[in-house]
Amino acid sequence: MTNDHSPSEIRHLFDRIAPVYDQLNQWLSLGQHRIWKKMAVKWCDLEPGEIGLDLCCGSGDLAELLAREVGKTGQVYGVDFSPRLLAIAKARATYHYPPLTLHWIEADALDLPFQDNFFHGATMGYGLRNVTDIPGCLRELYRVLKPGAKAAILDFHRPQHAPLRQFQQWYLDTIVVPRAKSLGLEQEYAYITPSLERFPNGKQQVELAHHAGFSQATHYPIAGGMMGVLVVRKP
Ligand SMILES: C/C(=C\Cc1cc(O)c2ccccc2c1O)CCC[C@H](C)CCC[C@H](C)CCCC(C)C
Ligand SMILES: C[S@@+](CC[C@H](N)C(=O)[O-])C[C@H]1O[C@@H](n2cnc3c(N)ncnc32)[C@H](O)[C@@H]1O
Numbered sequence: 655m656t657n658d659h660s661p662s663e664i665r666h667l668f669d670r671i672a673p674v675y676d677q678l679n680q681w682l683s684l685g686q687h688r689i690w691k692k693m694a695v696k697w698c699d700l701e702p703g704e705i706g707l708d709l710c711c712g713s714g715d716l717a718e719l720l721a722r723e724v725g726k727t728g729q730v731y732g733v734d735f736s737p738r739l740l741a742i743a744k745a746r747a748t749y750h751y752p753p754l755t756l757h758w759i760e761a762d763a764l765d766l767p768f769q770d771n772f773f774h775g776a777t778m779g780y781g782l783r784n785v786t787d788i789p790g791c792l793r794e795l796y797r798v799l800k801p802g803a804k805a806a807i808l809d810f811h812r813p814q815h816a817p818l819r820q821f822q823q824w825y826l827d828t829i830v831v832p833r834a835k836s837l838g839l840e841q842e843y844a845y846i847t848p849s850l851e852r853f854p855n856g857k858q859q860v861e862l863a864h865h866a867g868f869s870q871a872t873h874y875p876i877a878g879g880m881m882g883v884l885v886v887r888k889p
Contacts, residue, residue: 658848661762661786665735668712668784671834671842672738676713678837682830688715690808690876690883694777695719697806697874697885703727704774709763709795710734710781714743714756716808720777721754731773733759733766764790768798776805782884783809783853792866792886799888806885810846811855813879822880823847859884 659667671678679687695716700706702725708717711732721730734740740758747756761767763785776799785791795805813819826847834843854862856873859882863871869889875882 668736669738694806694808694883698775698804700775706730707773707776708732709778712739716777716779721756731757733761771800772798778807783849796867804887808883810881
């Protein structure tokens with residue numbers, strides 16, 4: 655399960671893909687990633703006026719959706735350690751009217767600059783698979799959530815169904831990586847396959863969540879089982 659990339663290698667990888675990240679996600683997911691992200695936001699059950707966290711926020715898709723849930727009386731913090739993706743998140747957020755209450759924080763998900771029991775809910779979209787210490791990340795997420803708060807952790811995993819697993823790999827090899835290669839980003843997108851190989855499946859994610867202290871943890875497969883949303887709740 656250990657990531658064979660250092661944190662700085664991961665940060666630089668996402669800094670390099672930042673200029674095309676949103677466009678490639680839209681194109682490569684056939685626009686479906688927006689639906690998957692909206693599902694995660696619904697599952698974290700944030701209410702108007704509450705304080706939300708989008709961990710590993712990247713260009714800010716989930717943070718923006720959370721900001722709509724909490725409204726102008728709430729607060730949302732988008733946290734990421736890629737300065738270039740955060741810059742895109744900040745720029746994109748300026749186009750919203752009415753303005754969203756969003757804070758962008760450049761920080762490490764494994765060492766968050768927030769007090770214990772601070773957030774009413776959190777999302778993490780395609781981040782857990784990219785951190786270098788998954789148990790450590792889940793412990794830090796637990797620490798900053800308020801008692802009773804939920805987090806929705808959206809990510810890919812290897813489907814159990816062999817034909818679907820073959821399709822997923824075919825799609826990565828035949829569509830994703832060649833498209834990225836045409837933009838000079840072959841290695842950056844080729845990284846997805848090993849990241850999938852070492853990432854825990856749904857059942858293992860639930861076990862990791864319980865080990866981090868979450869009293870409730872349920873993994874909901876989506877996109878035909880090629881990804882899922884781990885919904886956890888702090889007691
Ligand atoms: C929003 C999406 C992916 C985010 C993402 C996650 C990562 O870990 C990366 C690592 C390195 C480079 C980029 C990313 C990255 O963008 C989902 C859409 C983009 C996906 C790359 C597309 C992969 C789709 C599934 C493997 C198969 C779905 C097929 C379906 C017919 C759309
Ligand atoms: C695939 S992107 C996901 C971005 C966004 N959540 C989305 O759904 O599009 C993964 C993000 O995780 C960030 N990341 C990976 N490890 C991190 C860490 N230890 N601390 C903070 N951000 C991290 C990367 O910089 C990148 O922006």
